[in-house]
Amino acid sequence: AQTVTQSQPEMSVQEAETVTLSCTYDTSESDYYLFWYKQPPSRQMILVIRQEAYKQQNATENRFSVNFQKAAKSFSLKISDSQLGDAAMYFCAYRSAELYGGATNKLIFGTGTLLAVQP
Amino acid sequence: KAGVTQTPRYLIKTRGQQVTLSCSPISGHRSVSWYQQTPGQGLQFLFEYFSETQRNKGNFPGRFSGRQFSNSRSEMNVSTLELGDSALYLCASSLADRGHAEAFFGQGTRLTVV
Numbered sequence: 080a081q082t083v084t085q086s087q088p089e090m091s092v093q094e095a096e097t098v099t100l101s102c103t104y105d106t107s108e109s110d111y112y113l114f115w116y117k118q119p120p121s122r123q124m125i126l127v128i129r130q131e132a133y134k135q136q137n138a139t140e141n142r143f144s145v146n147f148q149k150a151a152k153s154f155s156l157k158i159s160d161s162q163l164g165d166a167a168m169y170f171c172a173y174r175s176a177e178l179y180g181g182a183t184n185k186l187i188f189g190t191g192t193l194l195a196v197q198p
Numbered sequence: 199k200a201g202v203t204q205t206p207r208y209l210i211k212t213r214g215q216q217v218t219l220s221c222s223p224i225s226g227h228r229s230v231s232w233y234q235q236t237p238g239q240g241l242q243f244l245f246e247y248f249s250e251t252q253r254n255k256g257n258f259p260g261r262f263s264g265r266q267f268s269n270s271r272s273e274m275n276v277s278t279l280e281l282g283d284s285a286l287y288l289c290a291s292s293l294a295d296r297g298h299a300e301a302f303f304g305q306g307t308r309l310t311v312v
Contacts, residue, residue, distance in 0.1 A: 114300070123305045183246065
């Protein structure tokens with residue numbers, strides 16, 4: 080079974096600074112997707128960024144980028160130029176690709192990292 | 199394009215009652231998944247429906263059930279409510295094809311069992 084681990088329950092960053100959130104996962108599959116979701120106090124789960132395992136290039140979305148290390152099964156999220164609106168709970172999530180056991184959209188989540196942004 | 203809509207947003211029920219939650223996916227999305235979020239257990243997968251068929255189920259008791267209609271709208275039902283069922287229930291929809299692996303979430307239904 081796949082597992083996702085986020086070892087940082089809480090992180091803090093100064094506004095305009097850079098912060099990196101860690102995520103490791105365990106799987107025997109070679110093809111899968113990884114995601115970072117943000118959950119602000121409103122509780123709406125918002126997709127931040129996605130990575131496909133077969134793509135070696137790290138995904139980037141504006142101020143958000145990932146460091147995907149497939150061999151190490153590591154998937155960290157870097158937030159540059161942090162803004163007050165980035166304060167939220169961040170979840171790392173794993174999804175199998177369609178090759179395994181048929182298509183599925185089941186997401187396996189980590190326990191989350193609560194990010195505080197200090198003005 | 200409208201997002202994922204969950205109704206109701208808040209619900210208070212008594213132990214032993216049953217409850218039905220509704221989820222309308224993004225137009226064109228045929229996959230709907232449900233998750234339970236609690237402080238103690240985090241985010242746990244309940245089940246997934248695709249084209250009116252349940253194709254994946256999490257480790258929850260039979261009191262939790264769901265269904266999907268021909269317009270892709272989904273409902274989940276919890277019977278004989280227990281205090282431990284108090285949680286935020288999130289619904290996610292997806293196009294469910296190789297090029298669109300993302301799931302988009304609704305705002306959730308906050309269920310309180312008293």
